Amino acid sequence: MESPVEIAQYTAGGVIGVSWLMIALPLLGAAVLLVLGRITDRWGHLLGVAMSLASFVVAVLAFLELVGLPEAQRRQAVFLYEFIPGMADMGLLIDPLSISFALLITGVGSLIHIYSVGYMSHDSDRRRFFAYLNLFVAAMLLLVLADNYVGLFIGWEGVGLASYLLIGFWQFKPSAAVAAKKAFIVNRVGDFGLLVGMFVIWSSFGTFAFADLGAKVGTASQGTITAIGLLLLLGACGKSAQLPLQSWLLDAMEGPTPVSALIHAATMVTAGVYLVVRSGAFFFEPGSPQALAVAIVGAATLLAGAIIGCAKDDIKKGLAGSTMSQIGYMMLGAGLGPAGYAFAIGHLFTHGFFKADLFLGAGSVMHGMNDEVDMRKYGGLRKYMPLTFATFMVGYLAIIGFPLLSGYFTKDGIIETAVHLQPVLGWLAVLGAGITGFYMSRMVFMTFFGEKRWADDAHPHESPSVMTIPLIVLSIGSVFLGGYLILSNRLLLFLSPAVGRPEELPEFHFASVPGLATLGLVAVGAGFAWMRYGRAEVPVLAPRGSFVTAFARRDLYGDALNESLFMRPGQWLTRIAVFLDNRGIDGVVNGLAAGIGGTSGRLRRVQTGFARTYALSILIGAALLTGALLLVGNI
Amino acid sequence: MTAHYLVLSGLLFAIGAMGVLIRRNAIVVFMCVELMLNACNLAFVTFARQHGNLEGQIIAFFVMVVAAAEVVVGLAIIVTIFRTRRSASVDDANLLKY
Numbered sequence: 179m180e181s182p183v184e185i186a187q188y189t190a191g192g193v194i195g196v197s198w199l200m201i202a203l204p205l206l207g208a209a210v211l212l213v214l215g216r217i218t219d220r221w222g223h224l225l226g227v228a229m230s231l232a233s234f235v236v237a238v239l240a241f242l243e244l245v246g247l248p249e250a251q252r253r254q255a256v257f258l259y260e261f262i263p264g265m266a267d268m269g270l271l272i273d274p275l276s277i278s279f280a281l282l283i284t285g286v287g288s289l290i291h292i293y294s295v296g297y298m299s300h301d302s303d304r305r306r307f308f309a310y311l312n313l314f315v316a317a318m319l320l321l322v323l324a325d326n327y328v329g330l331f332i333g334w335e336g337v338g339l340a341s342y343l344l345i346g347f348w349q350f351k352p353s354a355a356v357a358a359k360k361a362f363i364v365n366r367v368g369d370f371g372l373l374v375g376m377f378v379i380w381s382s383f384g385t386f387a388f389a390d391l392g393a394k395v396g397t398a399s400q401g402t403i404t405a406i407g408l409l410l411l412l413g414a415c416g417k418s419a420q421l422p423l424q425s426w427l428l429d430a431m432e433g434p435t436p437v438s439a440l441i442h443a444a445t446m447v448t449a450g451v452y453l454v455v456r457s458g459a460f461f462f463e464p465g466s467p468q469a470l471a472v473a474i475v476g477a478a479t480l481l482a483g484a485i486i487g488c489a490k491d492d493i494k495k496g497l498a499g500s501t502m503s504q505i506g507y508m509m510l511g512a513g514l515g516p517a518g519y520a521f522a523i524g525h526l527f528t529h530g531f532f533k534a535d536l537f538l539g540a541g542s543v544m545h546g547m548n549d550e551v552d553m554r555k556y557g558g559l560r561k562y563m564p565l566t567f568a569t570f571m572v573g574y575l576a577i578i579g580f581p582l583l584s585g586y587f588t589k590d591g592i593i594e595t596a597v598h599l600q601p602v603l604g605w606l607a608v609l610g611a612g613i614t615g616f617y618m619s620r621m622v623f624m625t626f627f628g629e630k631r632w633a634d635d636a637h638p639h640e641s642p643s644v645m646t647i648p649l650i651v652l653s654i655g656s657v658f659l660g661g662y663l664i665l666s667n668r669l670l671l672f673l674s675p676a677v678g679r680p681e682e683l684p685e686f687h688f689a690s691v692p693g694l695a696t697l698g699l700v701a702v703g704a705g706f707a708w709m710r711y712g713r714a715e716v717p718v719l720a721p722r723g724s725f726v727t728a729f730a731r732r733d734l735y736g737d738a739l740n741e742s743l744f745m746r747p748g749q750w751l752t753r754i755a756v757f758l759d760n761r762g763i764d765g766v767v768n769g770l771a772a773g774i775g776g777t778s779g780r781l782r783r784v785q786t787g788f789a790r791t792y793a794l795s796i797l798i799g800a801a802l803l804t805g806a807l808l809l810v811g812n813i
Numbered sequence: 814m815t816a817h818y819l820v821l822s823g824l825l826f827a828i829g830a831m832g833v834l835i836r837r838n839a840i841v842v843f844m845c846v847e848l849m850l851n852a853c854n855l856a857f858v859t860f861a862r863q864h865g866n867l868e869g870q871i872i873a874f875f876v877m878v879v880a881a882a883e884v885v886v887g888l889a890i891i892v893t894i895f896r897t898r899r900s901a902s903v904d905d906a907n908l909l910k911y
Contacts, residue, residue, distance in 0.1 A: 785910050785911045786911075787910030789903045790833070790834055790835075790904070
């Protein structure tokens with residue numbers, strides 16, 4: 179295995195030196211749109227798109243400058259300012275890994291910005307939407323560009339905030355407000371893992387900088403490294419919607435569709451994969467227990483997501499299940515060490531394209547169908563939305579791994595590496611690919627083929643070109659990107675200065691056993707879907723289905739599990755606390771007050787208002803006093 | 814000799830006390846209070862004479878001064894109450910209660 183190259187301080191005066199513009203521009207856009215408010219309503223969306231595109235241009239220029247450097251200098255740290263003296267400086271790390279992410283985020287992000295101009299055109303709050311989109315892009319870029327864990331964490335939290343704002347964008351819908359809160363809270367659990375992991379990193383190594391950690395990481399015990407690795411994995415699970423923190427992703431589909439495409443397909447959920455790969459050289463040594471844990475989480479999630487995807491009638495939730503599943507593939511690849519990193523990142527890129535394509539395609543369908551999301555009420559739409567249909571088909575073929583399309587190369591790479599290094603997990607991934615073939619085919623057949631099952635007032639129509647052009651660009655990426663990145667190991671060689679590379683370079687086999695098995699299973703899955711949903715009639719009302727269907731419809735009882743394990747005990751705890759507070763503490767305080775009140779209420783009857791009664795009591799008192807004094811003999 | 818004065822003083826005090834307790838007219842009650850004060854004065858003077866010093870006599874003067882001041886204030890209050898309520902009965906002036 180070859181280690182990553184040293185990180186050097188950037189001194190030349192090129193674009194890399196001003197790469198902070200990538201973050202600053204969208205941040206400025208968000209600030210302008212939020213601070214100036216309604217004044218910007220008319221041109222706010224254009225500013226948002228412009229800022230995102232400008233950021234993309236900076237990313238491309240920085241990328242070109244980085245590619246121009248010799249390989250040993252391709253990790254450049256840019257110092258910005260002293261952030262927490264003695265602890266962390268604010269700085270950016272421009273290396274192949276971070277710049278690849280920056281290109282994906284700004285590139286796909288800009289396409290989604292453009293698409294949103296059309297998608298949100300009827301929304302009176304479009305300007306606020308673009309402010310949040312820009313904020314999201316800025317936070318995500320800070321996450322991937324920061325050269326230390328503190329900066330990464332700030333971006334991490336910013337992404338969490340922006341996703342909360344975007345999922346709950348239609349906050350007048352209670353379901354959207356609840357989904358936003360759920361996403362935020364589940365993410366907090368993951369953030370807790372990341373934060374504690376950072377605490378352990380600081381107490382063990384005394385630094386947060388990626389540049390310093392590489393040299394110091396050997397000084398810690400194996401147990402510490404494993405602990406850090408598992409804590410970071412918890413953080414990654416939260417952001418990437420991996421088991422056991424997957425439950426927020428399906429509900430997050432309450433947000434507008436471009437949000438689902440941007441956050442829950444192309445960028446935010448990839449933050450966990452980024453964290454694992456970025457920390458890979460320090461804390462996830464191949465073969466270590468924590469790396470195995472990453473792979474196991476990935477394999478489990480890819481199956482869980484695929485099974486959930488099979489049962490959803492809501493087109494966006496079906497895609498959400500598939501996102502979970504595909505991120506599971508990436509985590510599986512990331513758990514395999516440098517041999518899997520290139521495939522994991524490659525799959526992340528191709529997934530960013532074809533999943534954004536699919537989500538935006540779904541959004542285009544919804545746009546033409548009065549925001550109907552139930553696939554049972556679609557059917558036969560291919561004649562009415564030919565462009566959407568064509569681009570959706572490209573995304574579909576890419577995600578199921580149709581030979582020579584993007585998904586084929588990257589997913590197959592992960593599967594082959596996994597079968598080679600972790601056979602059990604590898605074959606589970608093969609099985610998952612078969613299920614992917616089923617549920618994605620089901621989605622296509624239910625939406626675009628068969629008889630029409632629309633509501634009476636639906637008038638399906640093709641979306642405006644501001645929405646279809648991003649779809650076309652994304653589908654072109656979905657076709658060619660995978661082959662370009664994987665064949666002749668382009669991505670692996672490009673990334674190796676940042677993440678290291680395996681001893682022997684993998685070779686892509688077009689006819690390996692796992693690859694053929696995958697193709698066979700995908701064909702079986704697609705054929706089964708054709709029998710169930712293509713040839714046979716699809717009922718408009720969902721049939722009850724077997725217990726497996728019910729299991730998958732309820733998200734594998736993930737919510738029920740969270741509810742019974744965490745929510746109910748928490749509710750009981752609060753109920754007990756409320757009871758103790760009411761009866762115990764309030765009881766003592768109120769009892770004391772009531773006692774004093776009652777006593778004085780009775781005692782005040784003595785004050786009759788008759789002066790002669792008072793005189794009598796004074797006389798009796800004086801007599802008693804005198805008598806007592808006489809008795810003790812003090813007079 | 815002393816015993817007679819003291820008995821007289823006790824009788825006067827008892828009459829005064831009874832008057833305060835059973836009479837309703839504020840003026841009479843007031844006079845009974847004066848009677849009690851003077852019974853005390855008599856006792857002071859008696860003891861002073863018995864012991865042959867002046868302290869008891871001086872106290873008696875103090876009591877008279879206080880009583881004079883009290884009469885001024887007390888009568889003013891009684892007259893005011895009578896003006897507003899058309900009654901000098903101590904039982905009628907019973908508003909200050911629970």
